[in-house]
Each structure stands twice: as C-alpha cells, then as structure tokens.
Ligand SMILES: CC(C)[C@H](C(=O)O)[C@@H](O)C(=O)O
C-alpha cells in the first residue's frame with residue numbers, strides 16, 4: 001500500500017536520497033553536489049592520496065578559492081604565505097583529481113555560496129554539502145544543503161555518500177509584509193534574536209509565510225545563509241516561480257524541454273497539507289524593524305530604534321553574564337540609543353549580503369552622498385560575476401564617488417583570513433553573519449546589519465534608522 005502520510009519539504013528531499021537506513025543508526029545519504037574551498041579540503045585530498053583513492057564523482061564536485069584570496073590587484077602575486085600555499089594546494093588537488101576549479105583568475109571565481117546558485121549547479125531537491133557551515137545558503141532553492149567537517153569532505157570525495165542522523169524539522173513562519181527599509185537580513189536577525197543561537201539546534205528550518213514568498217532569491221539566500229546562526233543544520237524554502245525565474249538560463253541549469261520537466265518535479269517539493277513540524281515559531285513581518293547587533297553573538301541584536309540593553313534586565317544569570325562580557329568587549333554602555341553608536345569601518349560583503357541586489361540596495365543609499373570623515377568603507381562583491389554586473393550598472397562608480405573602496409571578490413573581512421582586517425578596538429558595521437570576538441580581526445568590534453543599514457552608517461558615521469530616509473532623492 002502506498003504511504004500517504006503528509007510530508008514536509010525536508011522529508012521529501014531526505015527520503016529521495018536515503019540509500020540505507022538502519023533503525024537507530026545514521027542514514028547513508030546520496031550527495032548530488034559537493035562544493036569545495038581551499039580551507040577545509042587539503043587534509044581530505046591528502047587522505048585520498050594516502051589511501052590510494054580517486055574522487056568518485058569529479059563531475060558532481062565544484063571548487064573555488066574564496067576565504068584567503070586577496071581583494072586587491074589580482075595581477076600581483078599573493079604575498080601572504082599561508083594563503084598562497086592553500087590556494088596552490090587546491091589548484092594541485094583539483095588538477096590531480098580532475099575537479100573543476102574556479103581559481104583566482106577565473107571569471108567565475110567567487111564565494112562558494114555565491115557561485116553555486118549563479119552557475120545553476122545549486123538546484124531544487126538536491127543534496128548539497130560543503131566543508132563550510134554556510135552551505136545552508138543553498139537551501140533557498142529547496143535543496144537540502146548543509147556544512148560538513150573535513151573528514152566528511154574526504155568521505156564524500158571518495159564515495160559521494162555521507163552518514164547523517166536525521167534532523168528534526170522546524171517551521172519559521174513569517175506572515176505579513178515588510179515595511180520599506182526592512183530587508184531579509186532584518187528578518188533573519190530578528191528570528192535569531194527571538195529564538196536564540198540555539199533555538200533551532202538539531203533541526204532543519206523551513207521558512208514559510210507571505211513575507212518569505214515575497215522575497216527574491218537573493219533575499220531568500222540571505223535568510224537561509226544565517227539558519228546556522230540559529231543553531232540549525234540547514235534552512236529551506238520551497239521552490240516556486242521566483243526560483244524558476246532565477247534558474248532559467250543559468251549555465252548548468254537544465255535547458256528547454258528538460259527545464260520544463262524539471263519544473264514539474266520541483267513543484268512537488270513543498271510541504272504537504274497536514275504535515276507536522278517538530279517545532280514552530282511565527283513572526284509578523286510588519287512588526288520587524290531594521291536590526292543591529294550589539295553583542296558578540298548573532299542573537300544579541302535589537303531594533304535600531306532601541307537602546308543597548310541592560311544585562312541586569314535579562315532573565316537568567318547565564319544570559320546576564322554573557323551580555324556583561326559582550327558589552328565590555330564591544331565597549332558599549334547599557335541604555336545608549338543604537339543610533340548613537342559610531343562606526344570606524346563599514347564592510348559590505350560576505351556570502352550573506354554580497355550579491356547584485358545587496359549592492360544595488362546599498363548603492364541606492366550611497367548615491368550622491370559621501371562617506372563620513374574618518375570612516376573607512378569597502379564593498380567586496382561576492383563573485384567576479386557580481387562585480388562585472390555591478391560595474392556594468394555603474395554601481396562601482398557610485399561607491400567610489402562616495403569614498404568607498406571597490407574590491408575583488410572573496411570572503412574578505414567576513415572572517416579576516418586575508419589582509420582585510422579590523423584593527424584592535426575598531427568598530428564595524430558589517431553585512432556579514434558572525435560577530436564573535438575577533439571575527440573581523442583581533443580586538444575588532446562587529447555590528448551585523450543589512451546592506452542598506454551598513455551604507456547609511458557609512459554616510460552618517462553612526463547607525464541610523466533607514467526607514468526615516470527619503471531614498472528617492
Ligand atoms: C572556514 C570555514 C570552515 C568557516 C565555516 O565553516 O563557516 C567559514 O566559512 C566561516 O564562515 O567561519
């Protein structure tokens with residue numbers, strides 16, 4: 001008899017990929033796409049060599065350099081020893097094992113989570129892994145995409161399979177409409193502020209509701225990207241016309257009749273009526289204000305029209321203790337209006353917010369304005385393609401005229417593995433996803449915001465409520 005139990009989107013993708021499942025044991029999953037970058041792959045390839053193994057499916061494996069790449073002049077040799085070595089190692093590994101690499105000079109190079117969708121290798125219903133926690137980004141297409149460790153990278157390279165315990169499910173339902181000036185980044189920061197950085201631990205989140213349906217693919221990627229900051233294994237959004245419009249014509253997406261057929265299949269990838277999630281939370285988009293983090297974890301955030309909270313007002317001693325420590329590190333006083341916090345640096349980039357739409361939104365704020373004196377601001381496009389497109393629209397000139405630096409693509413100051421770092425004590429408005437101590441450089445202080453909010457902070461020299469700006473002038 002056919003099993004007619006209603007299933008969630010996650011369960012449908014999971015079920016299609018289970019090769020073997022013994023009761024109480026991890027399942028063995030088939031992996032459709034393995035993305036590789038220079039930081040988490042060297043030991044994995046070394047392991048293959050030591051065991052005399054090949055890569056099982058080089059055709060389902062795609063590599064790029066992103067974490068370490070310098071974002072200035074690419075015609076010069078890479079001077080940082082560790083970065084140069086990691087990049088050379090990946091080049092050699094890809095050559096030896098027959099893997100397509102988007103290297104330093106390739107027009108397709110970029111942050112791994114930006115280029116997957118751009119190339120159309122990220123597709124609905126696929127299982128996608130990468131030795132990188134923000135692999136959750138690709139779930140925006142209705143793929144099951146999650147980060148894995150280096151030993152698992154080796155396992156997937158060798159077998160194209162992975163052992164996984166089945167995660168639980170969680171629905172994050174965002175009803176209603178966003179106010180002007182409030183973006184996908186504000187939704188996800190508000191979700192994390194509400195449920196905490198462990199609010200979704202052990203689950204795969206599915207984002208649903210009117211506010212999510214109305215988002216573009218770029219915005220959906222921003223949301224799924226930060227699922228990991230809420231503790232989730234992955235984030236997913238059911239594919240729809242927005243997804244198909246984005247994918248059609250991408251280099252590796254199916255073409256013509258095959259695309260139409262794929263679309264019919266992808267349309268099945270939605271949660272059945274009556275399917276039950278293990279957990280559920282609901283937010284009203286109309287109540288979300290632009291967000292700014294004040295602490296050293298992505299959950300320590302508030303609305304821009306609020307104040308730095310008083311740690312003593314928090315409910316538990318653990319929370320009070322970590323908030324006290326965070327405020328000390330961030331050099332902030334409880335009760336300070338968020339809009340009075342001054343910034344030294346502004347970073348617009350990272351796999352959360354470095355796509356064309358993000359740059360357009362920031363440029364719209366920056367146009368005909370100047371970066372405040374004393375503020376150093378930079379834009380780092382997520383990929384070479386984003387960079388080229390932005391330049392063809394003249395966005396680079398808008399940023400340059402305002403006093404921003406316009407860089408080459410890569411992770412850059414999201415995690416400061418290259419020369420792009422904060423100095424001790426510097427405060428940064430950043431469109432990235434993590435604000436841990438030292439994340440953007442030792443002693444650096446990070447405030448997570450949307451691209452529009454980062455751009456406005458660059459212009460004013462402190463955080464501002466973007467809803468109060470007239471952006472049509
Ligand atoms: C370097 C890599 C392992 C790491 C990750 O997995 O997320 C990085 O991308 C990050 O954002 O901290």
Ligand code: SF4
Pocket residue numbers: 066067111113132134350351352410411414415432433
């Ligand atoms: S941009 Fe930042 S978060 Fe994204 S993969 Fe690179 S380092 Fe990780």
